[in-house]
Amino acid sequence: MREQAMQLNTNPLQRIPGVAVMLVLLCVVFSLMTPGFLTMPNISNVLVQSTILLMLALPMTLIIMTEGLDLSMGAVLTLTSLIVAIVALATGSMVMGLLAALAVGTVFGVANGWLVAVVGIPPFVATLGTLGMAQGLSLIVSDGQSVVGMPAAVRGVYSGTLAGVPLPIILALGSYLAFHGLLYHTRFGTYIFALGGNREALKFAGISARGLLILVYALGGAMVGLAGLLMTARMNSGHPTAGLGLEFDAIAAVAVGGTSFERGNGWLLGTLLGVVTVGVLRNGLNLLALPSSIQVASVGLLVIAALFVDGLRSRS
Amino acid sequence: MTQLAQSKAAEPIVRAPPLFELRGISKEFPGVKALDDVSFSVWPGEVHMLLGENGAGKSSLMKVLCGAYRADSGSFHYNGETVEITSPADARKLGIAVIFQEFSLVPYLDIAQNIFLGREPAGRVPGTIDRKKILADARRVLDSIGFDIDPAIQIEKLGVAQQQMVEIAKAISQNARILVMDEPTAALSDRETELLFALIARLKADGVAIIYISHRMAEVFSLGDRITVLRDGRRIDEVKPGAVSSDDLVRMMVGRSVDMSYPRTFAEAPGKVMLEVKGLASASGITGIDLVVRQGEIVGLCGLVGSGRTEVVRAIFGADKATAGQILFNGQEKSGGPDEAARLGLALIPESRKAEGLALIRSVGDNLIVSALRKIFPRGLFDHGKSRQVANDLVRQLRIATPSDKQAVGLLSGGNQQKVVIGKWLAAGAKLFIFDEPTRGIDVGAKAEIFALIDRLVADGAAALMISSEQSEICHVCDRAYVMRDGQIAGELARHELSEENIVKLGMQHA
Numbered sequence: 001m002r003e004q005a006m007q008l009n010t011n012p013l014q015r016i017p018g019v020a021v022m023l024v025l026l027c028v029v030f031s032l033m034t035p036g037f038l039t040m041p042n043i044s045n046v047l048v049q050s051t052i053l054l055m056l057a058l059p060m061t062l063i064i065m066t067e068g069l070d071l072s073m074g075a076v077l078t079l080t081s082l083i084v085a086i087v088a089l090a091t092g093s094m095v096m097g098l099l100a101a102l103a104v105g106t107v108f109g110v111a112n113g114w115l116v117a118v119v120g121i122p123p124f125v126a127t128l129g130t131l132g133m134a135q136g137l138s139l140i141v142s143d144g145q146s147v148v149g150m151p152a153a154v155r156g157v158y159s160g161t162l163a164g165v166p167l168p169i170i171l172a173l174g175s176y177l178a179f180h181g182l183l184y185h186t187r188f189g190t191y192i193f194a195l196g197g198n199r200e201a202l203k204f205a206g207i208s209a210r211g212l213l214i215l216v217y218a219l220g221g222a223m224v225g226l227a228g229l230l231m232t233a234r235m236n237s238g239h240p241t242a243g244l245g246l247e248f249d250a251i252a253a254v255a256v257g258g259t260s261f262e263r264g265n266g267w268l269l270g271t272l273l274g275v276v277t278v279g280v281l282r283n284g285l286n287l288l289a290l291p292s293s294i295q296v297a298s299v300g301l302l303v304i305a306a307l308f309v310d311g312l313r314s315r316s
Numbered sequence: 317m318t319q320l321a322q323s324k325a326a327e328p329i330v331r332a333p334p335l336f337e338l339r340g341i342s343k344e345f346p347g348v349k350a351l352d353d354v355s356f357s358v359w360p361g362e363v364h365m366l367l368g369e370n371g372a373g374k375s376s377l378m379k380v381l382c383g384a385y386r387a388d389s390g391s392f393h394y395n396g397e398t399v400e401i402t403s404p405a406d407a408r409k410l411g412i413a414v415i416f417q418e419f420s421l422v423p424y425l426d427i428a429q430n431i432f433l434g435r436e437p438a439g440r441v442p443g444t445i446d447r448k449k450i451l452a453d454a455r456r457v458l459d460s461i462g463f464d465i466d467p468a469i470q471i472e473k474l475g476v477a478q479q480q481m482v483e484i485a486k487a488i489s490q491n492a493r494i495l496v497m498d499e500p501t502a503a504l505s506d507r508e509t510e511l512l513f514a515l516i517a518r519l520k521a522d523g524v525a526i527i528y529i530s531h532r533m534a535e536v537f538s539l540g541d542r543i544t545v546l547r548d549g550r551r552i553d554e555v556k557p558g559a560v561s562s563d564d565l566v567r568m569m570v571g572r573s574v575d576m577s578y579p580r581t582f583a584e585a586p587g588k589v590m591l592e593v594k595g596l597a598s599a600s601g602i603t604g605i606d607l608v609v610r611q612g613e614i615v616g617l618c619g620l621v622g623s624g625r626t627e628v629v630r631a632i633f634g635a636d637k638a639t640a641g642q643i644l645f646n647g648q649e650k651s652g653g654p655d656e657a658a659r660l661g662l663a664l665i666p667e668s669r670k671a672e673g674l675a676l677i678r679s680v681g682d683n684l685i686v687s688a689l690r691k692i693f694p695r696g697l698f699d700h701g702k703s704r705q706v707a708n709d710l711v712r713q714l715r716i717a718t719p720s721d722k723q724a725v726g727l728l729s730g731g732n733q734q735k736v737v738i739g740k741w742l743a744a745g746a747k748l749f750i751f752d753e754p755t756r757g758i759d760v761g762a763k764a765e766i767f768a769l770i771d772r773l774v775a776d777g778a779a780a781l782m783i784s785s786e787q788s789e790i791c792h793v794c795d796r797a798y799v800m801r802d803g804q805i806a807g808e809l810a811r812h813e814l815s816e817e818n819i820v821k822l823g824m825q826h827a
Contacts (some may be wrong), residue, residue, distance in 0.1 A: 002821045185445060186442060187444075189428055190425060190433070190445065193427065194422040194433060197424055197425065198423070200418075201420040202433070202434070203404070203421050203423060204404055205434025205435070206404065265423070265424045266424070
């Protein structure tokens with residue numbers, strides 16, 4: 001019993017198959033079907049395109065681990081992307097744009113956390129409400145028009161490189177490492193496991209679940225602000241539907257990555273793999289010149305397939 | 317010790333004052349007096365048993381102790397000094413730790429992180445945890461209670477008994493001097509129970525005071541230094557185990573004399589064979605199971621936890637797929653799954669009523685008729701009047717104590733919930749009732765009622781197969797019993813052979 005337990009514990013690879021098998025399978029299939037898939041520029045392209053999704057999926061993992069959900073991420077991303085564009089256009093400063101976006105994103109995150117933790121509205125409903133508000137605000141601030149004419153510094157965030165590595169990759173990698181450290185090596189991370197796993201235990205330890213929840217959602221909002229900068233940089237403009245439906249991809253990536261919606265069972269590396277899997281899937285279908293409607297359906301299918309495989313494995 | 321044991325809590329103490337004492341604690345909720353002038357004390361190195369039926373006030377007292385409830389009146393004394401407990405933090409500071417039945421552990425954190433939840437040693441970078449130190453500290457605590465396990469193992473990977481050890485380690489790490497345990501052996505096997513008792517002896521020797529809540533007479537006598545009996549929120553008496561019999565205690569708990577022999581009308585002649593199992597085996601490890609249940613019989617299925625009892629009834633019911641053998645129900649071969657079993661008239665009443673048997677937030681009426689909808693409304697149209705009539709008939713017939721058929725099942729006592737489960741199957745037309753630990757978590761008075769109900773069912777032409785770890789129940793209630801060992805039937809005991817001694821012998825002996 002004891003040896004078995006230790007073996008399981010020291011071998012997180014046990015949990016990989018669902019998502020990793022899927023990723024490898026997709027890569028094999030796409031490289032056989034399209035000659036352009038397995039090339040350095042395309043691989044780099046997939047990774048760079050996945051960075052925005054990763055920035056949403058990382059905090060989404062923590063939120064889901066608290067048995068919560070943030071449906072507002074896509075809409076808030078649209079809003080923060082527009083804020084970056086508008087502020088950068090007005091001030092000529094990328095940094096000012098970023099700061100404004102971080103502020104707006106954090107406000108939405110705190111609002112989500114407050115509604116969930118203090119008011120006690122179920123996360124699904126609370127964040128559905130803020131989704132609507134962010135969508136409406138996006139239309140108001142942009143007047144339904146794209147915001148164009150970005151300073152070069154904005155564009156540079158997406159196209160620039162550092163020591164040959166694209167800046168978005170560096171930002172994404174930094175974010176991943178920061179979240180990894182946060183989840184696995186800090187008190188805050190420990191308490192996130194407890195928020196979903198056993199909230200009573202936290203209460204008995206004298207720790208306020210409310211404050212923690214607000215912090216988790218606020219962190220999500222801030223990351224959406226950062227992702228807003230990448231989004232604007234990528235399109236070199238602000239667009240009132242830029243982040244449409246990205247919360248779907250983020251939740252899909254988390255689910256594909258093996259994080260459970262119950263009992264605080266989360267896995268950050270799985271989320272990273274999940275994000276790349278979603279990215280590879282969309283890229284491959286793109287190269288095959290399939291319409292985007294097929295892509296959305298495929299991501300849905302991917303989630304079901306991954307959870308199906310996990311379900312089969314946990315049953316045996 | 318005699319002196320101490322007999323000194324009433326409110327009287328002046330001659331020797332050292334008790335480590336902890338409650339005097340005249342009362343707690344009232346709208347309409348219910350949960351605790352009424354309860355006094356209670358505990359000395360270091362003592363196990364003080366707290367005994368009472370469900371609803372007697374044990375949980376309320378525990379919640380007052382751990383600071384979850386605030387007492388309306390009364391006082392607390394620690395080493396003779398008056399103290400206040402108004403929050404969980406107060407209780408913790410006094411060294412009071414409660415091990416609830418529902419553990420307060422986080423499944424996907426490891427043992428060390430759980431032991432020190434909220435008290436993690438700080439690492440060099442602010443906000444981080446010193447991983448080396450937390451593991452070393454955890455190991456030291458685990459060693460101190462003699463629990464040899466790697467503190468880096470996730471809670472999720474541990475069994476119930478091991479999780480309980482972690483809970484105890486957690487309490488010890490908080491310098492708990494007063495440990496409150498709520499039915500700690502309820503989910504443990506015999507072997508695990510022995511380990512727990514060894515640990516309790518060790519804690520006693522270290523001077524920890526233990527308040528132990530139990531339903532089991534055997535452990536009350538073997539473990540307790542003193543016994544306090546609660547009933548209806550009041551303290552009935554404090555006694556020493558040597559001075560009373562278990563019948564005395566039961567009388568104090570229920571306030572009336574309960575005949576422990578559970579009246580049973582045994583049929584004069586055996587009825588026709590209802591269930592016949594031949595050479596049954598399943599992937600869960602049971603092999604060569606032969607058994608027979610006749611109409612009008614209650615047949616026991618006993619053996620140690622893990623001997624394969626639950627696996628046998630699951631295979632009979634079709635919840636586990638049989639890999640060999642034959643199941644005949646009323647002479648008809650049964651090969652399908654649970655839906656076929658239910659259609660034929662088999663009812664499986666599992667141990668975890670809450671998880672598998674009932675929709676707790678739905679009403680008594682809804683739960684009673686849910687399995688019988690097709691039978692009551694063959695045309696598929698729901699009729700409220702008729703459904704309430706059927707439900708109310710069952711409530712009356714089974715004597716379910718509920719204000720109305722609209723009450724949520726979750727609000728009923730364990731015994732009445734069990735009756736609702738039985739009623740649900742009865743409505744569906746069940747003929748053979750298979751019970752897995754039908755009286756677990758049910759208090760003494762309700763047990764007698766459940767058995768009276770089962771007795772009426774079988775007298776009316778049904779039959780029952782009953783798993784129970786309480787051997788005295790099997791002996792009192794059953795016509796016959798099969799004893800299991802290592803996935804096989806070790807033997808069958810006829811009515812006149814049924815005794816706890818014979819059951820234990822068959823269950824343990826090596827052929």
